[in-house]
Amino acid sequence: MPEIPTESPRTGVIHDLGYRRYDGPREGSATIARTLFTTGLRHAYGLGRSGKSKVMPFLLLAMSVLPATIVVGVLVLTPATSLPVSYADYTNQTQLLVSLFAASQAPVLFSRDLRHRSIVLYLARPLGATAFALVRWLSMTVALWAFTLVPTLLLFVGALLAGLDTSDQVTGMLKAVVLQAGLAALVAGITGLISSVSLRRGFAVVGSVMALIVLTGVVTAVQAISASEDADSASVAVGLASPWSLYSGLADAWDAGITTQVPVDGAWVPVYVLVALLLGAGCLLGLVARFQKVGSR
Amino acid sequence: MHTGGLPVITTAGLTKHYGTVHALTDLTVEVGAGVTGLVGANGAGKSTLIKILLGLLEPTGGHASVLGHDIEHGGQEIRRVVGYMPEHDCLPPDVSASDFVVHMARMSGLGSSAARERAADVLRHVGLDEERYRPMGGYSTGMKQRAKLAQALAHDPQLVFLDEPTNGLDPAARTDMLRLVQRIGSDFGIAVLVTSHLLGELEQVSDHVIVLDGGHLLRSSATGDFLQRTxxxxxxxxxxxxxxxxxxxxxxxxxxxxxxxxxxxxxxxxxxxxxxxxxxxxxxxxxxxxxxxxxxxxxxxxxxxxxxxxxxxxxxx
CATH class of the missing domain: 3.30.70.2470 (Protein-tyrosine phosphatase receptor IA-2 ectodomain)
Structure with a gap:
């Protein structure tokens, strides 16, 4: 270690300033939370991390944008009166990519700090465990929302270029964007909770894939069987079990361009909304409890 | 120095029980400026005390205040002006020390450019040179301890808690670290509470020593008093x-x-x-x-x- 003089020189010749105190401004918790949010959002896409970690998120994003690009190309070149796929349904059709993005990136935001124990360093700073958990969840939600928003906006621009009816397109697009935000919040909560509990990245990814992709597959299968057996309410009820079927059910009820096998209507609509809210709130509470528990160890 | 002659930490009857385990029992001490050593065997309650003072753990009973803030209500204010170097590994392996310390400074409320400047300064002081740009996963124990210390100092705290900073270091690195701890207390003007289970180490660097044994206060006095001529x-x-x-x-x-x-x-x-x-x-x-x-x-x-x-x-x- 270099020898450092104990007194700062006052003669004007600067060789070494010694230790300098900081008496500049210190931001409040809101600004700190915003910094944490932005960093988390960037990290979800591998920005500010190693080059390798950018591959997965951007590959998935490219794959989810590709069909939209093709649709736009066809739309502009050939005369058409409507989009071949609605905005909300496009997200539904590419759900595998959205789920994979969530499963692969949630561990970045929710496992890393716990596994490497850097959470201790965060919690020894102004933001508490609750705020930390909520900000992380918000980063993941916005990352997922952006993931679905990019192809949606691409389709929208294509539709306008192709001269489709503007007011129809705006309505469809805005409905989809609202539904996507809810979906992102739910999926971020579920994958976040799974990643914060199973700290091994592999387990977290597999757990999230089970919860999102496998469960949704099972739900869709059961829904189809119930519908073909004319057990309509069973078919709608099973749809409460997965975030994706909640999304498509609510899109169906709201006339946002997805048609479920059995229409979600009447008293089922508030039930769908309620279950979605409870699921989201439950995941958030679980996340907060998890971070508080780890923080006090 | 920010703290003047006022006590930096005061505790009164501080108690922490985990079920039947008594981690701290009726601890009443005062810590002033300079370097204070907190000595005790493993499990004597050192880390528990630090976590309570940081507001991360709630005490079962008693009161404490840090830099004039009560731990019950002022946890956030305390954590704003206090640095903490935990005992165990807490560094993400895929980030460089430079990036990490900047990020941690920002998490303490420093602006982007101030955080960069402080991180560079502090990393130089702890003696991390070129290696600061490498991912921390490849660091030796000594370098990791330095990086942990750097993040604790990044926001220029008025007080730092150093939990076993010499853990796992070889004798030369141990001496370096102790000299650094001493400089933080004297040259940097930051009050230090440093723990160790090795008594000899703290003899060398601290102005004041608090000895804990099984959660009880054994003794608290100036280091000189311990080392009186016999x-x-x-x-x-x-x-x-x-x-x-x-x-x-x-x-x-x-x-x-x-x-x-x-x-x-x-x-x-x-x-x-x-x-x-x-x-x-x-x-x-x-x-x-x-x-x-x-x-x-x-x-x-x-x-x-x-x-x-x-x-x-x-x-x-």
């Missing part, structure tokens, strides 16, 4: 144990009570006729000369922090 003398002569014993026997014949201690002869406080300033020293010199032994060392014996455990432990039992 009145005994230590003598070492060139040669082996044979020479040592020859000297010891000769001195015993002259009326001094001697006992071997390692390669040295320990002489109990001399009797009244030899207690006069320098009389015992003269006698030892003369005896060594008569025996033809080369006198290597003649020094007053001092107490050791270890003795506190023996003495006060015995009193308590």
């Amino acid at each position: 009145g005994s003398l230590l003598v070492e002569v060139i040669g082996t144990e044979t020479e040592r014993d020859r000297l010891g026997e000769a001195l015993a014949q002259r009326g001094l009570t001697c006992r071997p201690r390692g390669p040295m002869v320990s002489i109990d406080p001399p009797p009244p006729e030899l207690a006069l300033e320098g009389a015992a020293h003269d006698l030892i010199r003369d005896v060594a000369a008569e025996l033809g032994l080369g006198l290597m060392r003649l020094q007053p014996d001092r107490g050791h922090l270890e003795d506190v455990f023996l003495e006060e432990g015995a009193t308590r039992a």
Whole structure:
């Protein structure tokens, strides 16, 4: 270690300033939370991390944008009166990519700090465990929302270029964007909770894939069987079990361009909304409890 | 210095029980500016105390305040102006120390450019040079400890908690780290509460020592008081144990009570006729000369922090 003089020189010749105190401004918790949010959002896409970690998120994003690009190309070149796929349904059709993005990136935001124990360093700073958990969840939600928003906006621009009816397109697009935000919040909560509990990245990814992709597959299968057996309410009820079927059910009820096998209507609509809210709130509470528990160890 | 003469930390009857485990019992201490050592065996309650003071753990009973903020209500205010270096590994392996310290400074409320400037400064002070740009996963234990220390200092705190900063370091790195701890307390003007289970280390660097044993306060006083002269003398002569014993026997014949201690002869406080300033020293010199032994060392014996455990432990039992 270099020898450092104990007194700062006052003669004007600067060789070494010694230790300098900081008496500049210190931001409040809101600004700190915003910094944490932005960093988390960037990290979800591998920005500010190693080059390798950018591959997965951007590959998935490219794959989810590709069909939209093709649709736009066809739309502009050939005369058409409507989009071949609605905005909300496009997200539904590419759900595998959205789920994979969530499963692969949630561990970045929710496992890393716990596994490497850097959470201790965060919690020894102004933001508490609750705020930390909520900000992380918000980063993941916005990352997922952006993931679905990019192809949606691409389709929208294509539709306008192709001269489709503007007011129809705006309505469809805005409905989809609202539904996507809810979906992102739910999926971020579920994958976040799974990643914060199973700290091994592999387990977290597999757990999230089970919860999102496998469960949704099972739900869709059961829904189809119930519908073909004319057990309509069973078919709608099973749809409460997965975030994706909640999304498509609510899109169906709201006339946002997805048609479920059995229409979600009447008293089922508030039930769908309620279950979605409870699921989201439950995941958030679980996340907060998890971070508080780890923080006090 | 920010703190002036006021106590940096005060606790009153601080107690923490985990079920039947009593991590801290009725702890009342005051910590001032400078370096304060917190000594105790593993499980003595050192880390628990730090976590309570940071507001990360709620005490079962009692009160404490840090830099004038009450721990019950002022946790956030405390964490804004306090740095913490945990005992265990807490660094993400895929981030460079430079990026990490900048991020941690921002998490303490510094703006982007201030955080960059401070991180560069602090990393230089802890002695991380070119390696600061490498991912921390490849660091040696010594480098990791430095990076952990850097993040604790990044926001220029008024007080730092250093939990076992010398853990896992080799003797040279240990000395470096201790010198750094001392400089933080004196040159940087940041109050330091440093824990260790090695008493000898804290003897060297701290102004004040608090000794915990099984969650109880054993003793809290200035380091000098622990190391008072005991009145005994230590003598070492060139040669082996044979020479040592020859000297010891000769001195015993002259009326001094001697006992071997390692390669040295320990002489109990001399009797009244030899207690006069320098009389015992003269006698030892003369005896060594008569025996033809080369006198290597003649020094007053001092107490050791270890003795506190023996003495006060015995009193308590």
